[in-house]
Amino acid sequence: MRDVTGRATVSGVAAGTPVAGRAVDALLSLSGQTLPLLRQWVGSDPGSGVARALLSLATGDRWDDAVLKEQLSIAHRDALAAGEREASLVYGVFLHTHRQYRLTADHLVEHFVRWPADEQAGLMLGAFSSCGDAAYRAHGDALMEQQAAVAGPENWPWVSWLASTRAEQGRVREAYELAGQALGLYPRSGVAAHALAHAEHELGTGRASADFLDQWLRADPQAVQTRHLNWHAALQSIACGDFPDARRRADTALARTDVGMRAATNWRLLLAGQTPAGQSEPDQVRELLAAPGGMAEVFHTFNLALALAVEAATDDLHILARRAAADERPDFRDVLAPVVQALAEVTAGRPRVALDLLTGLGEQAERIGGVRVEREIIQDTLARALVDAGEHVRAATLLHHRTTTRRHHTYEDLLLAARTPANLAGPH
Numbered sequence: 001m002r003d004v005t006g007r008a009t010v011s012g013v014a015a016g017t018p019v020a021g022r023a024v025d026a027l028l029s030l031s032g033q034t035l036p037l038l039r040q041w042v043g044s045d046p047g048s049g050v051a052r053a054l055l056s057l058a059t060g061d062r063w064d065d066a067v068l069k070e071q072l073s074i075a076h077r078d079a080l081a082a083g084e085r086e087a088s089l090v091y092g093v094f095l096h097t098h099r100q101y102r103l104t105a106d107h108l109v110e111h112f113v114r115w116p117a118d119e120q121a122g123l124m125l126g127a128f129s130s131c132g133d134a135a136y137r138a139h140g141d142a143l144m145e146q147q148a149a150v151a152g153p154e155n156w157p158w159v160s161w162l163a164s165t166r167a168e169q170g171r172v173r174e175a176y177e178l179a180g181q182a183l184g185l186y187p188r189s190g191v192a193a194h195a196l197a198h199a200e201h202e203l204g205t206g207r208a209s210a211d212f213l214d215q216w217l218r219a220d221p222q223a224v225q226t227r228h229l230n231w232h233a234a235l236q237s238i239a240c241g242d243f244p245d246a247r248r249r250a251d252t253a254l255a256r257t258d259v260g261m262r263a264a265t266n267w268r269l270l271l272a273g274q275t276p277a278g279q280s281e282p283d284q285v286r287e288l289l290a291a292p293g294g295m296a297e298v299f300h301t302f303n304l305a306l307a308l309a310v311e312a313a314t315d316d317l318h319i320l321a322r323r324a325a326a327d328e329r330p331d332f333r334d335v336l337a338p339v340v341q342a343l344a345e346v347t348a349g350r351p352r353v354a355l356d357l358l359t360g361l362g363e364q365a366e367r368i369g370g371v372r373v374e375r376e377i378i379q380d381t382l383a384r385a386l387v388d389a390g391e392h393v394r395a396a397t398l399l400h401h402r403t404t405t406r407r408h409h410t411y412e413d414l415l416l417a418a419r420t421p422a423n424l425a426g427p428h
Helices: 018-029 034-044 049-062 065-082 084-097 101-114 134-151 156-168 172-185 190-203 207-218 226-239 243-252 259-271 282-290 298-310 314-325 330-347 351-368 372-388 392-398 400-405 410-415
Strands: none
Touching (some): 018 049, 049 084, 084 101, 101 134, 134 156, 190 207, 190 226, 226 410, 259 298, 259 372, 298 314, 298 330, 330 351, 330 372, 351 372, 372 392, 392 400, 400 410
């Protein structure tokens, strides 16, 4: 629907207070004004359980358990008084903020039966992929498609989410069109801008994509995804061979705490024979691995392994690979362990061992977590190992779909260029 100014709004918001509508729009669009507006909403309507719950959803990872429990208890009490839909939404937020992703997903299925295309519930659909279960992920995709169809083509949040789903499914052209459609409806949709970045990565748009992201961010420098979208822009700079820009973004737009994005940028630069940006200190990475939660999630641990690879910390990688191999969790034991071991072999200048490890992994590499753009770096590493082992034809075949479909593929060309394997990584 549209408000009296003609601006696209989401269903169910216009009936609330002005600050409520602005706060929900900000949250759905990942605006830099999200937290101030949510706090203003809670302050102006302290009895709104939904307002308090959405603030908890946006900030719960910064609160300790006692504060989170207290806020959600108040929210649920107030939501019960408001109605069944409100109570159901707040209960979903409770499950999601406590990382009960399977229970969240199961609850959302029931919630959407009663309240189809509820945008505020749509904020939690990431629970399906967070379950780490392929069946749940597929169910989440199907539910997304169903709800987007119910919402219709004029509903920018659902069109944005559908664009993200299509991008992750590899349906790149559809993702590109849907992201453009959503941005046409609501130009500040951060979800759509992010989906477009994913689609344009697959298309190898290069400088045009980086320029769009810079322009989009100038309108809201505090947008929730500022650093992440700058990372996407850095990847586009790498794609078209503008390596100084990629290093600049890694050094200025990414924080010291963005270890994964910095490592993913630097490892790509190294694979392409380029000088990396400023690296993370090895001691920082070791501290993160040793901290509680350092090996709680497979993709987080993989990012820390990439950071060690950038530093050519071969011994650390061997240790991490042994820890992963001894882990009871299959994704750690069967997927992460060989990937980390392969990184160790690459940094030690033994590409043939690395390629055997990664080739044997096959499609199981998807279990490392993350999304397509992030997992692609495993294929990059395999391509580099193949070339360094003299398997140029196999490497070219591996990257054929990228070099033939991406408009800019300087990066892929450099991955396929022969050079001395022993110098891939080392102290920089």
